[in-house]
Amino acid sequence: MLSKLSFQTQKKVILICFITIPLLLLFTFAYYPALELFRLSFMKWNGVSANKEWIGFANYVEVFSNPDIFGVFKHNFAYFVVGIIQNMLALFFAVILNTKLRGRNGFRLLLFLPYILNGVAVAYLFGYVYDTTNGSLNALLGSLGFGQLSQTSWLGNKDFVNYTLASVGLWRFMGFNMVIYLGALQSIPSDLYEAASIDGANAWQKFSRITLPNIYKIIELNLFLTVTGALEVFDLPFVLTKGGPAGASETFVMKIIETAFQFNNYGLASAMSVVLLLFVVIVLSIQRYLLSRGDD
Structure with missing residues (x-):
């Protein structure tokens, strides 16, 4: 037909x-x-x-008036802080591995491999690392002479449990951000650096005047992924701490799932999901506004 x-x-x-x-x-x-x-x-x-x-x-x-619901957002702040550090480290390693360093392909592979691993498997892995009595981290600290620090309950202290969990995300996703930055760095023409060298520019001047302006949009993209990931984190605290101790590591997404599937309040869980979506849009709009001003 x-x-x-x-x-x-x-x-x-x-x-x-x-x-x-x-x-x-x-x-x-x-x-x-x-x-x-x-x-x-x-x-x-x-x-x-x-x-x-x-x-x-x-x-x-109910969402905005109940501190047990909306107040959970403060637990996500640690993931945002560590996410910024993660981007700085990723850019640092990308710049180093973009040079003619011997074995750079092997280092790139080693840094990217954690991203390939399953998130739940990574969580269980670090459960053994951060174990108070038999964990490899405390065993290492004890062998180095940090006796008091080697008895730390990394997942049981409400003051820094979120930073402990966020550090796992840093280990896992830093290589992914590094690869994105590396691709952006390799797209910059080498002629620009050669001309800057002829003019007498040092390494920092090349980085600040050539590298950063040319990868500005990629930095914006990675910050977008960092912010959304920090606001929507779920798997690490769910597997490692179940939101403990005493709800100190419970994230907003965990609260949504608990409200829907444990308390069977799907209406409230839906409202919480809409609030999360609006919160993500607002934060990203502010980020976009600030970065666009810097771009101008």
Whole structure:
């Protein structure tokens, strides 16, 4: 039937099909669930009953007025701080491994390998590393003469448990960010550095005047990934601490899942998900505004 049509008509039909099918899939698995999530946020629903009670903004009032819910956001701050350090280290190693260093490909592979590992497997691995009595970290500190420090409960102290968990993310994702920075550095023409060397520029001047301006957009991309990852972290605290001690490492995503599947309050969990989405959009908008001013 399609062969009977003219070439231009066949072309239009094929183009429409190639556009319609992805849009249909996008609406089915992205837009519709998001709209349904927003609708459920105004409901009181246990996830099983066919009856959904409309309660208006009561769920949102509960989210912002209950410190046990909204206050959990402060636990994500540690992941943001460590994420910034992670980006600085990734850029540092990318700059070093972009030079003619002997064995640089091997070092690149070693730094990138942790990203390939499964997140749950990494969490279980570091569970043994941070174990108070038999952990390899405390054993190493004890052998180095740090007797008091070797008795530290890295996952049991509420003052720094989130930084302990965030350090696992640094080890795992630093290599991924390094590869992104490395790709950006290799796209910078070498002629710029040669011209700067002729003009007498030192290493820092080359980095600040040539490297940073040329990878500014990549830095912005990695910061975007860092912020979203810090706000949506789930697997590490869920596997290693279950939100403990005394809820000190519970993240907002863990609170959403607990509200939905443990307390069967899907309406409140939906409102929390919408708040998380809005919070991510606001933080990224502020980041985009600040970085765009710096770019100008």
